[in-house]
Amino acid sequence: MLKNLVKKTEFYVALVILVIALLIHVRSGAFFQTNNILDILNASVVPGLFTVSTFMIILSGGMDISFPAIAALTSYVTVDVLNSINYEGSMVLIFVMAAVLGALCGLVNAFFIASLNLPPLIVTLGTQSVYRGLLQGALNAQQINMLPPAMGKFARASVYTAEDPVTGATSHLPAGFIIFVAVVILAYFILYRTMFGRGVYAIGGDLVSAERAGFNVLAIRYFLYIFSGIVAGITGIVRSSMNQMVHPTNLFGIEMTIIAGVILGGASLVGGKGSLLGALLGMFLLTMVQNSMLLLGIPGYWQTFFVGLVIILGISITSYRNLVAADKAKTLRDKSKEELVNE
């Protein structure tokens, strides 16, 4: 049991998280306070949602860097349209609308990637630019500070509230966290409990073999990119609610951190390898480092520096471990060959 655990990337990422957490705690004395934990969980909701769908795509051997653009575009359009009719209804329609728009954006990605077999990185690089262009050019998007009332209520809704005994400051676990948990459970169920999800692993391992085995490769790939679009749409709304504004550009650039987190968690860029848990731990590690810089009193501009460092170090370790594993497998193979000779 322990032996198996030590072999897993997830174990090491979790270990690093613990070590860094302890370091921060020693320095600041504030890490393990409920407030701080809640703040980090709070900050993990948006990257966490993105991580789930991005992980699934990378697992299939694909790539999507258009999700921040989709999130920005869909949340802007949704809020703008609903504001124009003075929408005062529930959150459900807001989410549904953003999700549908996101699904359409994902469908465009899927068409070029799965039907025309174009390289995913290039396709989503292109569509990302198109979605941004639509937002800033065609729609001439500006920051919107007036949101439908439901979004304000959603942002204030708290699952759990903690008050700092010393300062009296309060921290919340927002309702968005429930959505994050729900998406994780859904993704987990799909990936590990359905043939469809095993197909995602199979495609990542060998696309041609997956086709020959009878997986509906086209359907699986379409699903993944559409799912990513839907998650982006929902995430855009969650984020806008939490910030109490819609901002057309401030999500841009997050895609690289998300992908780095996924790889840090043990996924392979060529697909087929990794686990949802690992990807989420990778994301959490990066979020935690980013967040904790403040606790340590490190100026903001050093944040990117240290996050970059963690990414490079983490990915080096993951790659190194993969190399060692490959070496070990080769030794094993040679040994079994010898045994065969001995027969």
Add this chain to the structure above:
Amino acid sequence: MKKRKADMSEYILRVKDIVKSFVGVKALQGVSLDIKKGEVHCLAGENGSGKSTLIKIVSGVYEKDSGTIEIDGEIQSNLTPIKAIRSGVQVIYQDFSVFPNLTVYENIAFNSELMDNRILANKNRFRQIAQEAVEKINFNVDLDAIVGDLSVADKQLVAISRALINNAKLIIMDEPTTALTQNEVKALFKRINDLKDQGISILFVSHKLDEVFEISDRFTIFRNGQNVFTGPTSELDNESFSYFMTNRKFQETPYEGKPQDEEMLRVENLTSEGEFYNINFSLNKGEILGIAGLLGSGRTELALSLFGMNEPDKGKIYIKNNEVEFKDVADSIEHGLGYVPEDRLTEGLFLEQSIGLNIVAANLPNLSGTMDTIDGEATENEITTWIDNLSIKVADPKLPVQTLSGGNQQRVVLGKWLATKPDVLILNGPTVGVDIGSKHDIHTILKELAEEGLAIIIISDDIPELITLSSRILLMRDGQINEEINSAETSVAELTEKISLDIDQVV
């Protein structure tokens, strides 16, 4: 419709007069193939003879233009991959079509679960299916192992186990021995015979002569999309087989050129810890030296050391009586060495690059013009020269090298090293995966080169090849030269036994 029981029981597959064209090119011009129940049938033919096309038609991947397919007594009109599998036809592709990132049990269970239209994945059921499958062929494997970590032979057994769960009646194996060692091939043949005893038919697609003779009950040979032979194995011998395959008669003559008196390469006490020890030999101008030995005997490692890719721990290498030390490959090329690797796909060729560029790849320093840029004209000339000299069949040297057949690819690798004008050429498995015609041609080329003064070292599993080409053969075992054998004084049988004696002694 009247059911004719007698017919149904004898043949598992009958295809008749199959015609298939691709954009005007007739790949199959009315071929027929009958496979009896419980027989091992060999489909042989050179590259491009239509073997693969027929397999793809029988397994439902391609649609035939005309002709009939009858599987287990039932005429199949619109065959699809799923229909073919349901009627008991399974193909084991050359690459085995496994998922390297997944466990053995998932690899085995996926097909049948998908056939049953399962929605949910259930590990326990996967495992149960896999367990039953591996038991059918007495395949001893850890079901939780990741398939990518298995040996090539075990990957193949995973593919065979997977084929068996769907009630396979006919298993088509496409070039199943290409990546296997001799012992693995023996193990595979044992399993094939077991399957045969269970009444399962095997269609064995190959162009490796010795193997197919050993395993097959009957033969069908294709040439240029037509049947040229169908009948029991006993009606064929090496000579007629080669003739049917190529429509050419081959006379393999031993290399008779006399080594010249000039020593090109000498190795003294060369040692690389854990790989080979105290290797001594010399090689003269115009001589072909063979190296035999099992995989893991140190033969490949020795070759790599001679080529600067594996620095030895002890010992000396002399080229034309000058002691040399190879720091890297560029060093050894400069000293006049060339190396044609074992696995041309991964080590010898840039598959996606053009044929022409592959030929000049090792010789670019000599083709540089002003300011070290590549001299276009000299390059073109060089490419044309080698394509002519080695009679490489190319439509256009600008096409990627992966569009060529195995034999022609091997010629490109050969050309690449000959272009550097080496004094010593080391070849590791020069004709692995190459069809008979090309093999014969490559042998002829090597003999001519030696006659012109090139010193050649050939490492090979192909014992007749070693005996025909080389005058002396070094038998390697456990990293040492065990014996030096004079080719004129040995026979294929004797040398085979000496090498396989190794196997018994290792125990």
